[in-house]
Amino acid sequence: MRGLRESRVARAVFLVALGFLAACNRAQTESASRDNQRKIWEDFSGEKTMAHVQTMVDFGPRPPATEAIEKTRTYLTKQLELFGWKVVRQTFSDDTPRGKVEFVNLIATFAAKDTAPSFLICSHYDTKTFDTATFVGANDAGSSTGVLLELARVLAERPDLARKTELVFFDGEEAYQAFTETDGLYGSRYFAKQLAAQNKTEQFRGGVLLDMVGDRSLNITLPPDSPAEMASGIFAAADALKLRKYFTYFDRDIMDDHTPLNEAGIPTIDLIDFDYAPWHTPNDTIDKLSPESLRIVGAVTAYYLSEIALK
Numbered sequence: 001m002r003g004l005r006e007s008r009v010a011r012a013v014f015l016v017a018l019g020f021l022a023a024c025n026r027a028q029t030e031s032a033s034r035d036n037q038r039k040i041w042e043d044f045s046g047e048k049t050m051a052h053v054q055t056m057v058d059f060g061p062r063p064p065a066t067e068a069i070e071k072t073r074t075y076l077t078k079q080l081e082l083f084g085w086k087v088v089r090q091t092f093s094d095d096t097p098r099g100k101v102e103f104v105n106l107i108a109t110f111a112a113k114d115t116a117p118s119f120l121i122c123s124h125y126d127t128k129t130f131d132t133a134t135f136v137g138a139n140d141a142g143s144s145t146g147v148l149l150e151l152a153r154v155l156a157e158r159p160d161l162a163r164k165t166e167l168v169f170f171d172g173e174e175a176y177q178a179f180t181e182t183d184g185l186y187g188s189r190y191f192a193k194q195l196a197a198q199n200k201t202e203q204f205r206g207g208v209l210l211d212m213v214g215d216r217s218l219n220i221t222l223p224p225d226s227p228a229e230m231a232s233g234i235f236a237a238a239d240a241l242k243l244r245k246y247f248t249y250f251d252r253d254i255m256d257d258h259t260p261l262n263e264a265g266i267p268t269i270d271l272i273d274f275d276y277a278p279w280h281t282p283n284d285t286i287d288k289l290s291p292e293s294l295r296i297v298g299a300v301t302a303y304y305l306s307e308i309a310l311k
């Protein structure tokens with residue numbers, strides 16, 4: 001009798017526990033699918049992006065191999081880790097018109113056991129070297145670096161998307177003299193070369209590059225040789241968010257960090273506003289930027305990634 005009651009109690013406890021586990025599982029699945037419906041483009045904050053840009057501008061001019069760019073790296077790494085990304089430094093040196101210089105690309109990935117990232121999101125974070133002027137590069141490249149950081153935050157809300165991406169912060173985009181085969185694009189050239197050497201270019205089916213995206217009077221000028229399907233995707237994303245008027249084509253080709261990636265066979269689109277009067281002048285300061293412009297580019301990129309490119 002006693003034994004029977006005990007076993008009935010045990011059975012009842014077992015069933016309750018089973019029910020509880022099932023409920024937990026259901027709750028987990030529901031919260032995961034809720035997460036998967038999260039509209040990350042609505043969460044992208046222009047204000048948060050602006051605060052990142054301000055922090056970097058406050059470090060001062062940030063050319064390669066300076067104390068200020070090292071501070072920038074530390075800041076970027078801490079923020080990315082805070083959002084749940086793992087950061088690896090890709091350090092290399094290259095010959096420049098100023099002799100050998102050490103450069104560091106930062107590569108961030110989101111915890112993934114069995115899936116390798118298949119899409120690149122990039123920006124350079126160095127500023128152009130000027131000997132006689134103070135150049136803080138609020139737009140070039142503070143703005144795009146800030147947008148990439150804020151994208152890291154909102155992507156982390158959607159681990160299913162974040163796991164598909166690799167964020168790359170390029171060093172040494174700027175030429176010391178003029179863009180040639182051997183001056184400028186140091187970071188992206190090295191990154192592309194390493195991918196090819198490791199037979200990893202095919203791992204990536206595309207990429208988005210951001211550069212100079214904070215001008216108050218925003219006018220994103222896509223290079224005419226942008227991968228057509230990606231350009232359509234960006235226009236569609238902008239359309240969906242009623243921001244289409246900020247996106248158009250530039251009238252000539254643009255050499256930027258997307259060039260070595262495209263040459264390596266990874267279709268990459270450059271979201272750049274080349275219609276920026278203070279470009280490469282000491283007037284490229286934070287007062288030329290607006291949180292709204294940063295938000296527009298960030299939201300369109302987030303929408304494009306979530307609803308089109310990584311779908």
Ligand SMILES: [Zn+2]
Nearest residue numbers: 128140174280
């Ligand atoms: Zn520049």
